[in-house]
Amino acid sequence: MTRFFDKTELALLAGMPLLIAMLFVLPQWVLNYVQVSLGTGLVALGVMIQMRAGLVSFGQGLYFCVGGYSAGLAGRMFNISDIFLLVLIGVLVSLVISFTLGFLLRRYRDIFFAMLTLAVSMILFGILTSTEELGSTDGFNLPAPTYLGWLPEGEMARNALYIATVIPVLTIAMLLNRYLRSPVGFVNEAIRENELRVEYLGSSAHQSIHITYMMAAAVSSIGGVLWALSIGHVDPEMTNWTTSGHFVFISILSGTGNVIAPLLGTFFLEILRVFAVDLSPNTWQAILGTVMLLTIVFLPKGMWSLFARKKRQTRDGDDLPQNIAGE
Amino acid sequence: MTTVLETKNLEKTFGAVVAASDINITINEGEVLGVIGSNGAGKTTFVNMVTGHLTPTAGQILYRGRDITGKATRDITRMGICRSFQIPQLFPELPVIDNILIALTIAKHDKPVIFRPAIDRSLATEAHALLSRFAIDQYADQEIQTLPQGVRKLVDIAMATVAEPDLLFLDEPTSGVSADEKMDFMRNLLAALKSTKTAVLFIEHDMEIVEAFSPRCVAFYEGTILADGPTRNVLQNDKVREFVIGSELHRGSANDSALEGVN
Amino acid sequence: MLTTVAITVDGLGFAAWLFLSSVGLTLIYGVMRILNIAHGGFYAVGAYASAWAIGLYTQTGNTIALTYLIIPAAALIAGVISGLLIERGVLRFMYGRDEVLMVLVTYAIFLILEDVTKLIWGTESYISYQPAYFLGTIDVFGIPYTVYKFMIVAVALVVGLTLFLVLNKTRTGKLLLVVIEDREISTALGINVTLFFTVTFVVGATLGALGGAITAPEISVQPGISAEIIVMAFAVIVIGGMGSIGGAMIGALIVGLARAASVHIYPPAELFSIYLVMAAILAVKPYGLFALSQGRKI
Numbered sequence: 001m002t003r004f005f006d007k008t009e010l011a012l013l014a015g016m017p018l019l020i021a022m023l024f025v026l027p028q029w030v031l032n033y034v035q036v037s038l039g040t041g042l043v044a045l046g047v048m049i050q051m052r053a054g055l056v057s058f059g060q061g062l063y064f065c066v067g068g069y070s071a072g073l074a075g076r077m078f079n080i081s082d083i084f085l086l087v088l089i090g091v092l093v094s095l096v097i098s099f100t101l102g103f104l105l106r107r108y109r110d111i112f113f114a115m116l117t118l119a120v121s122m123i124l125f126g127i128l129t130s131t132e133e134l135g136s137t138d139g140f141n142l143p144a145p146t147y148l149g150w151l152p153e154g155e156m157a158r159n160a161l162y163i164a165t166v167i168p169v170l171t172i173a174m175l176l177n178r179y180l181r182s183p184v185g186f187v188n189e190a191i192r193e194n195e196l197r198v199e200y201l202g203s204s205a206h207q208s209i210h211i212t213y214m215m216a217a218a219v220s221s222i223g224g225v226l227w228a229l230s231i232g233h234v235d236p237e238m239t240n241w242t243t244s245g246h247f248v249f250i251s252i253l254s255g256t257g258n259v260i261a262p263l264l265g266t267f268f269l270e271i272l273r274v275f276a277v278d279l280s281p282n283t284w285q286a287i288l289g290t291v292m293l294l295t296i297v298f299l300p301k302g303m304w305s306l307f308a309r310k311k312r313q314t315r316d317g318d319d320l321p322q323n324i325a326g327e
Numbered sequence: 328m329t330t331v332l333e334t335k336n337l338e339k340t341f342g343a344v345v346a347a348s349d350i351n352i353t354i355n356e357g358e359v360l361g362v363i364g365s366n367g368a369g370k371t372t373f374v375n376m377v378t379g380h381l382t383p384t385a386g387q388i389l390y391r392g393r394d395i396t397g398k399a400t401r402d403i404t405r406m407g408i409c410r411s412f413q414i415p416q417l418f419p420e421l422p423v424i425d426n427i428l429i430a431l432t433i434a435k436h437d438k439p440v441i442f443r444p445a446i447d448r449s450l451a452t453e454a455h456a457l458l459s460r461f462a463i464d465q466y467a468d469q470e471i472q473t474l475p476q477g478v479r480k481l482v483d484i485a486m487a488t489v490a491e492p493d494l495l496f497l498d499e500p501t502s503g504v505s506a507d508e509k510m511d512f513m514r515n516l517l518a519a520l521k522s523t524k525t526a527v528l529f530i531e532h533d534m535e536i537v538e539a540f541s542p543r544c545v546a547f548y549e550g551t552i553l554a555d556g557p558t559r560n561v562l563q564n565d566k567v568r569e570f571v572i573g574s575e576l577h578r579g580s581a582n583d584s585a586l587e588g589v590n
Numbered sequence: 591m592l593t594t595v596a597i598t599v600d601g602l603g604f605a606a607w608l609f610l611s612s613v614g615l616t617l618i619y620g621v622m623r624i625l626n627i628a629h630g631g632f633y634a635v636g637a638y639a640s641a642w643a644i645g646l647y648t649q650t651g652n653t654i655a656l657t658y659l660i661i662p663a664a665a666l667i668a669g670v671i672s673g674l675l676i677e678r679g680v681l682r683f684m685y686g687r688d689e690v691l692m693v694l695v696t697y698a699i700f701l702i703l704e705d706v707t708k709l710i711w712g713t714e715s716y717i718s719y720q721p722a723y724f725l726g727t728i729d730v731f732g733i734p735y736t737v738y739k740f741m742i743v744a745v746a747l748v749v750g751l752t753l754f755l756v757l758n759k760t761r762t763g764k765l766l767l768v769v770i771e772d773r774e775i776s777t778a779l780g781i782n783v784t785l786f787f788t789v790t791f792v793v794g795a796t797l798g799a800l801g802g803a804i805t806a807p808e809i810s811v812q813p814g815i816s817a818e819i820i821v822m823a824f825a826v827i828v829i830g831g832m833g834s835i836g837g838a839m840i841g842a843l844i845v846g847l848a849r850a851a852s853v854h855i856y857p858p859a860e861l862f863s864i865y866l867v868m869a870a871i872l873a874v875k876p877y878g879l880f881a882l883s884q885g886r887k888i
Contacts, residue, residue, distance in 0.1 A: 056690050104873055111625045111689050115828050116872060119865040122821055126862025178442045183432045186445040190429045193418035200378070200416065202404035202490060203433040211439055242817050245697055252694055282708040289701030293680065296695060 008177050008258055012170045019166045023159055033270045035162050035230050038169040040064075041266035042223030044250040045176060046216035051256050052180060053212055054192030058114045059121030060247050063094045063217040065239035067224025069128070070094075072142050072234045083145040083164055083229065090225040091218050098217030102210040109195075121239045128236035139235025142228055165226045172219055173259045179215065180259070184208050249288060253295050255302015265303065329356040330391075331494050331526050332377065332408075337386035339372055346372040347550045350386070354494065354526050359517070361537035361558065362530045363571055364547030370530045371413065373547070374496045378410050379403040390494075405437070410496035413530075415483035417471045423482055424467040427454040427489065434490040460519045461485045476503035477512070488520060495520070497529035501536060509533060513540055534562060534572060546571050595731045597850045603739045605846030606746035611801030612823035613749065613838050614794035620833030621770055621790040623689055624681070627696040629798045630820030631703030632672060636799025637815060638707055639668035640806040641716035654724040657807075661721065665803035666796055672703070673795025677788050685787070686773075704816055715812035722807035742804055746842075749797065753835050766790070825868040831878030840879060844871075 005013065022031065043064045050057050067090035074080040074089045101120060108116050129137050144157055145164075152160045179185050187208045190198050195205045228234045237243055250269060254261035276284045295302065330353055337350035347369035354360060364370050375381040377388055379400040388396045395403055418426050431454055432445045458464040461481045466474060471482065480503055487495060500516060501509045513536050520527065531537050537544055537558060544558040546567045553570065554561045561567055615629045643664045644657050676699055684695055725737035757763040769776045769786050776783050801819070809815070826845050830837025848867045852859035871879065 054690075056693070058693075104869070107876060111693055111832075112828075112872075112877065114690065114693055115625075115824055116869065118821065119825060119828075119868045119872075123862045123865040123869065126860070126865060129861060130858035175442065178444070181444050181446070182442055183436045183440045183445040185441070186429055186432055189421065189425075190418050190433075193420055194416055197416040197418065197486070198429075198433070199400040200404055200410060201430050201433040201486065202401050204399075204401050207439055211441065215441075240817075241821055245701075248694065248697070282713070283705055285701040286705035289698040289703075289705075292698035292701070293695065296691065296698070297683075 005174075006177070006181075008260060009174045011260060012174045012177070016167060016170050019170070020163055023162060028158075030271075031158075031162060032230075033274070034267060035165050036227060037267040037270045038165050038263065039223045039227030039230055040247070040270075041250075041263040042169055042172060042226070043220040044247045044254070044262035044266055045173065045259060046220035046223070047247045047251040048254070048256050048259070048262050049176060049180065049185075049188075049219075050212055050216050051251055052185070052192065053188035053209055055109065055209065055212075056114045056248060057117040057216070057244070058241060058248060059117030059119070059239075059244050060216065060220055061239040061241070061244035062117070062121035062124055063098065063220035064224040064227070064243070064247075065121075065124060065128070065234070065236070066090070066094045066097060066217075067221030068228035068234040068238055069134070069224075070221070071225040071228050072140060073134075075143055076140070081143055081146045081151075082149070083147055083161075086145065086229070087168070087222055087225050090221040094217045094221035095214055098214040099210075102213045105213060106206045106209040118241050118244065121244055122241060124239045125236050125241075128239065135235070137236055139233060139237075141233050144232070145229050161229060165230065168222065169226065169263070172222065173263060176215075176219065177259045184211055188212055249292055251302075252292060253303055255299070255304040257301060257304040261302065261304040330354070331356050331358075333389040334373075334377065335387040335389070337373070337376060337388065338384045339369075339376055339381055340384045345550050347376070349551055351552070352545060352555070354528060356493070356526055357524050358526045358543065359541045360526070360528045361541030361544045362528060362547065363532070363534070363537055363544060363561075363567075364530075364553075365571060367549075368547035368571075369550040370547050371498060372550075374410060374498060374528075374530070377403075378408060378496065404490065404492075407490070407493040408496070409487040409490055409492035409494075411480075411484040411487040411498055411500060413498040413502060415471075415476075415479040417479060417482055417486070419472040420470060422468050422470050423458065423463065423474070423478075424451075424454055426471060426482055426486060427457055430486040430489040431457075457485055457489065462515065462519075477505075477508075480504065481516075484516065485519075488525075492525060494526045495528070497527065499530050499532065501531065501533060506533075509536055510539065538562065592731065592733070593854050596733055597847065597854050599730055599733070599735060599739075600853065601843070601847035601850035602743055603735075603846070604849050605842040606743040607801065607805055608822060608826050608846055609746045609839055609842035610742070610749060610804060611798065611819050612826040612842065613753065613835060614797030614801070615823050616827040616830070616833055616835060616838040617753070617797070618791055618794035619827070620835075621766060622685075622787055624692045624696065625689065625824075625832070626794070627693060627820055628676060628699040628703055629696075629794070629823060630816035630818075631700050631707070632669060632795045632798030633802035633819045633823075634707050634811075634816035635668045635672050635703070635802065636665045637802030637806040637809075637811045638711045638716065639664040639799070640803035641718040641811040642711060644718035644721060644807065645716060648718070648720050654720050657721040657724070661803045661806070662800065665800040668803070669796030669799030670792055672799070673792040674788075676703075676795070677791040681791065682784070682787070700816070700820070704813070707816075708813060713813055715810045716806070717810055718807050720807065738807065745800075745804060749800075750835065750839055757835065822864060825864050828878055829868055829871050831880035834878075834880040837878060837880035 019034065022034065043060055046063065047057055047060045070090040070093040071086040074086055080086060080089070105113065105116055128134060134140060144151070145161065147160060147164065187198060187203050191205045191208060198205050224238065250262055250265045254265035273284060276287055332352070332354040334350055334352050338348045339346045350369070350373055362370050372381065376383045379398050379402070382397045386396070387394060390406060390408065395406065418429065428446055428450060431450055455464055455467065458467055461484070463478055463481050463485070466478055471479060480500065484497060484500060501512055504512045517527070517540060529541070541558055543556065544561040545555045546553040546561055546564070548570045554564045554567050562572065611633050614632065615626060618624055618626050618629070640661050643660050647657060647660055648654065680695070680699060684692060722736055722738045727734040727736050757766065765781055766786060768779070769781060769783055773783055822845065826841040827838050828841070829844055830839070830841030844867060845864050848863045849860060852863040
């Protein structure tokens with residue numbers, strides 16, 4: 001039997017109509033959180049795919065911010081409001097930046113990679129907070145997006161944006177799932193374990209890392225565009241290191257086992273925060289920190305490892321899509 | 328006979344320390360060649376230079392007549408020079424089968440490939456076949472870090488052979504293998520190497536192994552080549568007996584007793 | 591000319607502040623291989639303790655001069671308590687783990703510490719300017735500077751020199767170098783590695799608290815200062831080479847001068863100049879100016 005999709009991809013496919021159907025089920029405030037957390041969830045996914053290669057980015061907020069500001073600036077400067085165009089612009093800008101920075105960053109590992117990604121994101125933070133034209137620390141507002149010339153209003157606008165967030169985010173998650181199982185994704189795991197051997201097998205660790213870095217950047221910038229459109233606002237906090245730290249937190253919590261985990265993790269964290277902040281405003285971060293410590297100690301592979309069955313047959317080819325492998 | 332590798336006056340210095348100098352070695356297609364020499368004699372330095380891990384301070388490395396001096400390891404590997412390591416270089420947190428699959432995947436794809444699955448059934452079959460050839464298929468699903476040194480050694484060597492190299496360096500393949508198993512280990516190992524066209528250079532401390540398996544032998548001493556020729560002649564050589572074998576006998580006995588604790 | 595003087599003096603001031611705030615970070619990394627994000631928390635705890643204590647004391651109406659004792663005392667108490675709690679309560683269970691994992695662990699601690707600070711001192715800001723102005727100002731080429739600023743420079747120099755002497759000239763320092771070189775051998779030699787780690791961590795924490803405590807009179811102490819300082823401290827120690835005390839000094843000077851220069855020449859560049867300098871230096875010297883290159887043996 002040949003199958004085109006694996007279980008994760010099927011789940012994501014099923015998730016699309018399911019999430020859209022939620023428009024008629026869930027109250028508006030929950031939908032808002034779904035939408036917002038799908039945007040930030042993409043950034044967490046960006047962190048996660050780098051973590052697969054053993055690289056912890058403490059500056060993924062950079063591309064989150066690049067996406068948001070690109071969309072915002074495209075609107076301010078060129079009056080572009082088409083959502084597809086805005087996403088495209090965000091991706092292009094982040095690809096150019098990550099391609100350039102990649103030449104520097106791909107040389108670093110471990111804490112040095114973490115530090116340097118952090119430094120680079122803080123450069124943008126510094127630039128944005130001191131640029132009065134872009135609203136300095138306050139940022140600026142984004143107009144409502146249009147869809148190929150259609151400008152929906154009222155509830156229709158909310159629903160359209162919700163759908164326009166759900167579909168691309170889940171599609172990207174599917175693509176990333178493919179990516180993680182592709183040769184480059186596979187080599188990334190090997191790089192994490194032993195880079196020397198990877199070179200001695202004839203593969204360039206630098207190249208794989210560069211590709212992964214760009215991929216993470218593109219994905220995060222899409223998250224940034226969608227998030228900014230949902231909120232209707234961008235500000236420099238998007239690229240502050242504490243924001244990036246939050247994405248790292250989600251990746252640790254959800255683990256690197258499955259692309260769905262960071263999306264779910266982001267959502268539950270958002271909801272949890274609503275209640276926690278309500279109950280006790282000054283203990284939210286302490287809760288996060290404690291949960292993170294507990295996760296590191298007791299669930300080193302993340303919460304997802306609780307759900308994932310231990311199965312090895314995947315690697316033996318039993319659960320794999322076959323029809324594209326025949327070439 | 329076709330020459331696979333030729334080094335000319337290869338030299339490597341670290342500051343004032345001369346790790347290797349004046350290394351001239353020619354290796355022919357399909358040849359099996361043993362390298363002896365005490366620790367620090369320059370054997371591994373030589374392998375590191377040819378495989379691009381170290382850049383020679385001076386000299387030239389020719390692979391099938393092409394100058395590969397100073398090229399990157401991955402490019403040299405792609406050309407057909409592979410190696411195993413004295414300390415196995417594996418992916419410790421992954422199971423054996425994944426280690427091999429990664430090696431096969433890399434060997435199969437010259438350019439980075441994304442969005443297409445790395446593993447399919449035929450690749451998995453191939454990986455198991457390779458493991459079977461080295462008689463370690465029963466360990467396929469175990470993580471490297473849980474395995475004994477001897478198995479790791481074999482996985483390491485198996486990984487080095489996936490690309491079916493023209494020239495294979497084995498850095499002390501029998502270290503970590505108990506003394507009475509060494510002979511069988513080496514016999515199986517050489518038999519498992521698929522292609523007879525592969526030239527094999529192995530570094531070895533046990534003279535019996537060298538005598539039994541390599542018709543030709545090169546003796547290193549303090550960074551230079553002391554002798555090179557038919558194994559029998561080299562092992563009879565006075566200087567080799569004095570500087571290399573003498574110290575090896577001493578080392579060998581110490582090593583064996585140390586290994587008993589390990590096994 | 592005036593600008594040059596201003597850049598130099600301000601740069602020195604910044605550098606002293608940065609050195610005090612980051613030397614504990616580099617010390618802890620050098621000995622324990624822990625890149626401690628929670629160091630920003632120590633800085634904040636020190637700053638809060640100091641500002642709060644100064645505030646209480648000045649209400650009594652006694653001479654301000656005594657605050658110069660209150661500041662180090664506040665730093666000592668805050669640093670030792672928080673440092674001990676964190677090292678004994680969390681970190682000691684994690685020794686020997688991966689360096690990146692330790693970054694994440696200390697990030698978690700950073701988050702917790704931030705809220706603990708809020709729970710103790712609330713979210714309002716503390717202003718304790720009195721010590722900064724008590725000693726008056728002196729003119730340098732016509733520009734008035736507080737004497738307090740030069741005091742901080744002096745303290746930074748004393749701290750740096752003391753650390754240098756302890757590490758290089760005393761028996762303890764030499765033992766510490768052995769511990770840095772090889773933990774296992776040190777244990778085998780009978781060196782109490784655990785004790786060395788605890789002491790190092792507490793000293794590092796106290797230095798971080800001192801950085802905050804001594805700065806408190808010059809700033810408004812409020813939530814968020816920990817996040818601000820830690821990234822600057824990273825820049826400082828990464829530039830100098832992580833784990834090197836001398837490197838931290840040079841790194842602090844470079845960052846301090848870069849920041850002062852942008853403040854006086856092009857103010858909007860103030861924040862990002864620091865990271866730009868860091869990225870530029872790392873592009874040329876990947877592991878900082880004074881880091882030893884590490885080879886891998888195969």
